[in-house]
Amino acid sequence: MTESATARLRSRRTVAGVGVLVLLAVAVLAFVPGDVTSQLDNVVLEVGFLSATIQAAVPIALAGVGGLYAEKSGVINIGIEGLLIVSAFTSVVATYFLTGTVGDRTAVWLGFVTAVVVSALFALLFAVICIDFKADQIIAGLAVWLLALGLAPFGSTVIFGQVNSAGVPVFQRIAVPVLSELPVVGPTLFDAYPTTYIMFVVVPLAWYVLKRTPYGTWVEASGEHPEALDTAGTDVRRTRYASVLVSGILSGIGGAALTLSSAGRFIGTGATMVDGRGFIAIVTYLMGNYNPIGTFLSAMLFAGMESFQIRLQQLGIDVPAALIGIIPHVSVIVVLVFFGYTRIPDRAGEHYESGDE
């Protein structure tokens, strides 16, 4: 197929995908009783909805950008769900144990740092398995997920006596002086949790690094044409390690955002409180075509659906909660069907053996 034909097919599928998503939204609204539909304008246009969406986007967007780096470099990290679980859990545990000795505010920050470190260590373990021990990346990623899915509820039961943890202190919102006074933009963007600000720094930075720095070029080459990178004298192995580590650090921030910027506890029942966000994150970078900005926008889309369903429940609208709860997951499948063709890096998923060894 020629280049332009592919592009045309692509844009047609994109249009179709957006169309289906809109249809899906309409179908959901059809389920909502009539007297409520009139309230919906308020639901979506409210300032609270927007800031809830941004907050819900933090774990997904950060994990998505992290996963993007790993996959760009040639290591498909399907275990980021596990990294989110691990960091969500360790952030709560560390905060819980420290809060008595160092005070709440410091404890939360230390809990946050611990979560990022532990998540990075897990990512490092994953990197060793995939890069040095040549494991199948998909199986290894599943292993990281399954391990986290076992470890966190187990640890919670050991420490707290049940799979859900005790409550811990959370981050305080930080209001930027002056800017937070602005209408609409102020309360949504400039009166937020630290993790939200981190996301707003990380997303453009990740874009800049990927597109405008030598490291970004190495990441790209490491996933597309590792031999070329090798020949040019850059260590493929090191590039891949660094990129997987990025996915660990960013997922760590995301997982901690889930607990320390909102829930204030770890919930370990079923799929845990992470509830598939790591897998949704993978879909966001596919949908965003490996562009950090696009990834962020996709994350906003899924986060919007998440806060929409929470909003419906808060308003006491009589739609089965469990049914609304699956909206984001159904959308993931719809998106994959229409964007699943995204061309993944040529050598992603493959082990690379340097000629030097």
Next chain:
Amino acid sequence: MSERDAGGVREAARAAVERLVGASRLERALVSVVALVLAIVVGIVFVFVSGFFVPDAECATPFLATPVGLFCYNPFTVFYFLVVSAVSSPFNLAITLQATSILVLTGLSVAVSFRAGLFNIGTQGQMVFGALASGLIGPWLVGQVTQGAVGGAVVIVGTVAAAGIVGGVYGAIPGVLKAYADANEVITTIMLNIIASGIAFTVVSEYVNPGGNIQTEPLPSWAMLAPIVAPPGSRFSVLVLAGALVGAAGLWYLLNYSSFGYDLRVSGLQPEAAAYSGVDARRVIVATMTISGIFGGLAGAAFVLMAQGYWTDGLPAYGFDGITVSVLAINSPAGVVPAALLFGVLKSGTIGFQTSPYVSVPPQLADVLRGIIVLLVAMPEFVRMVGVRAGIGSLGEEGVTAPPGGDDADADVEVSPND
């Protein structure tokens, strides 16, 4: 391509596949065994370390008191009672075999798709829907027949058929999405698991039992699979185990002696070779996922008809355990049976030792060990290296009797954080 050429390519592909498989089969089985032993070693260290985090007030009989704190769990007791409580009484053995039978089914569900190169994580959701179908069709059938052996048989056969069909259809969905829209099956199946729970929960809480418990109407005992050889009152039926073993044998035959099975295996090993030799990749994908879904659905029926008697929210994670069973069994139907037995022991042992006064480790230990096992089996290179160092000659050139150094180093770091 002419008929003749196609035949030639097909022959060459077959030879290549047979060589690949034959050479590595034994080695991979050995890797599984070594990984398992390693997993137990890692598990022992893990249990010991996690004992440190038990609040001191909760720890009546610490295993080890050190200056840094109490280590509450004795890992050796834990693993000893894990095995003992899985087999110690006929009743406990029945629980072990109950888990084993269901795990054979979920293991086969995963194995058939993995063999085709499809990472189907959706067995859990297929099982949830199979169980839901059983929980809905079963009580309805009970109302249609008269109580008795014949009536019971009708209910059971009808329920099993319904669960298989529902599971198969639900399994086919990600197959179709993969075959025709190239949607990554790992993600679609995981999403479909969550969707299955959400839909099942909604159906039962809104329509079947509104305002009550989130469960379907219990089946009367005459419409369930009775314990035949197991002690009365236990929830294990040898019929399920027999059925699961027949399933394993059937899948083994299908994979190894049918042209469809050949297409499936080639698709998994060398998709390009499969395409060259005229395999219809889309058909193989959809058919494989359907078979996988049928096994998942049947696992749900087995759970309802043998163990629980009704569908309930929060089914045990037999579907995810099926991944471990299959990976450990190197995705072979014959290997699934021992792997499922092993995991049955793990499942029932971790539940069983809750009643032991000597063990206070949470039952989620089974899920941790599940993760460790998959992790180790995922890196055959590492396991091979450890195996060679431990003196298992066939994993390498020569056995060296030095202890597995890398592993010891890990243990040191974990046990004494002061170092």
